[in-house]
Amino acid sequence: MEKTVNHKAWFLVLPVLVLVAFSAVIPLMTVVNYAFQDTFGNNVFFWNGLGWFEDLLASDRMWNALGRQLAFSGIILAIEIPLGVFVALNMPKRGVWASVVLVLMSLPLLIPWNVVGTIWQIFGRVDIGLLGYTLNSMGISYNYTQNPVHAWATVVVMDVWHWTSLVALLAYAGLQSIPDAYYQAARIDQASRWKVFRYIELPKMMGVLMIAILLRFMDSFMIYTEPFVVTGGGPGNATTFLSIDLVKMALGQFDLGPAAAFSLMYFLVILLISWVFYTVMTNLDKRG
Amino acid sequence: MAWMAWTTPTAIFFVIIALLLVTFSVLAIRFPETPRRGVLGIETTRGDRLFITLLGSAFINLAWLGVMGAALQPWALLICLFYAAVVFRWV
Numbered sequence: 001m002e003k004t005v006n007h008k009a010w011f012l013v014l015p016v017l018v019l020v021a022f023s024a025v026i027p028l029m030t031v032v033n034y035a036f037q038d039t040f041g042n043n044v045f046f047w048n049g050l051g052w053f054e055d056l057l058a059s060d061r062m063w064n065a066l067g068r069q070l071a072f073s074g075i076i077l078a079i080e081i082p083l084g085v086f087v088a089l090n091m092p093k094r095g096v097w098a099s100v101v102l103v104l105m106s107l108p109l110l111i112p113w114n115v116v117g118t119i120w121q122i123f124g125r126v127d128i129g130l131l132g133y134t135l136n137s138m139g140i141s142y143n144y145t146q147n148p149v150h151a152w153a154t155v156v157v158m159d160v161w162h163w164t165s166l167v168a169l170l171a172y173a174g175l176q177s178i179p180d181a182y183y184q185a186a187r188i189d190q191a192s193r194w195k196v197f198r199y200i201e202l203p204k205m206m207g208v209l210m211i212a213i214l215l216r217f218m219d220s221f222m223i224y225t226e227p228f229v230v231t232g233g234g235p236g237n238a239t240t241f242l243s244i245d246l247v248k249m250a251l252g253q254f255d256l257g258p259a260a261a262f263s264l265m266y267f268l269v270i271l272l273i274s275w276v277f278y279t280v281m282t283n284l285d286k287r288g
Numbered sequence: 289m290a291w292m293a294w295t296t297p298t299a300i301f302f303v304i305i306a307l308l309l310v311t312f313s314v315l316a317i318r319f320p321e322t323p324r325r326g327v328l329g330i331e332t333t334r335g336d337r338l339f340i341t342l343l344g345s346a347f348i349n350l351a352w353l354g355v356m357g358a359a360l361q362p363w364a365l366l367i368c369l370f371y372a373a374v375v376f377r378w379v
Binding site for chain 1: 290291292293294295297298301302313317320321322329330331339343346347350353354357358361
């Protein structure tokens with residue numbers, strides 16, 4: 001509030017700007033150009049005005065995919081954030097076990113998306129998969145290739161399996177930065193476990209938790225590989241999330257115009273949500 | 289440049305965006321400012337307000353297109369202009 005901002009330092013990022021222009025801005029501009037035209041190949045384009053946007057906004061396809069996407073991101077955030085915090089609270093603070101647990105927790109994060117997808121694709125199968133076979137032997141009819149609810153459960157549990165440790169590690173880092181004096185003061189005041197969590201640990205974790213929420217939201221909102229490998233967007237369209245639908249449209253049907261319009265709207269939603277998260281995060285920092 | 293499939297309207301659009309960015313960069317260097325806190329309760333500079341304006345305008349245009357149809361689209365720009373004025377005055 002008190003100092004004026006000197007913007008001249010921004011000239012120092014010009015080299016990065018050139019790189020980003022080459023790898024992101026110019027391709028994005030091309031997508032914008034595609035969105036207003038139609039093509040039948042050979043790089044010949046026909047002006048279509050706002051037609052693609054109008055079609056997409058009026059069709060159920062994009063809205064349904066967006067709905068599924070928001071539901072998916074909402075569900076995995078609602079599970080992963082509390083679960084990650086719970087795990088972090090129960091991780092050993094020091095000693096050999098702290099290191100062992102840290103390594104174990106980071107293992108799922110090192111596995112590539114398509115491998116995670118393949119693991120769960122096989123794990124859940126009724127004929128040869130451990131999970132699918134066991135569930136069916138216990139009399140629970142489970143088949144993620146036919147039942148939309150089972151497909152959803154599989155994709156959600158897979159994401160929780162893959163990414164909860166990221167939240168846990170971030171929350172753990174936040175917890176480790178709390179000085180012992182805070183806990184000693186709380187003990188002198190005979191604060192309950194809940195009050196220690198509510199008034200010491202949670203506020204101190206807020207910054208990293210916001211980062212965790214932002215990262216998990218962005219990643220889940222753009223998720224492609226894992227559900228593509230496991231369910232391929234099925235059964236029917238039950239797990240066709242935004243990016244799966246977009247790839248179907250752009251590369252499956254080669255409808256470049258509608259796909260470009262689709263991806264621009266997708267991009268705008270991501271931009272809006274990232275901006276909200278970023279603003280909340282920087283304002284948390286400023287208040288200390 | 290042919291591979292980028294340029295059209296006159298999209299070219300005009302990008303030229304306007306580029307001019308806006310250049311104008312605001314020059315303004316920020318020539319007339320340094322202090323960030324202020326507006327109705328959103330967040331600190332914003334002129335550049336932030338430009339970003340909020342542009343992003344909001346994109347959504348206004350899409351909403352207008354979805355509700356009113358393409359024939360009346362230029363009117364959405366009028367709303368955007370009003371929205372821009374509101375953002376620059378109060379955010």
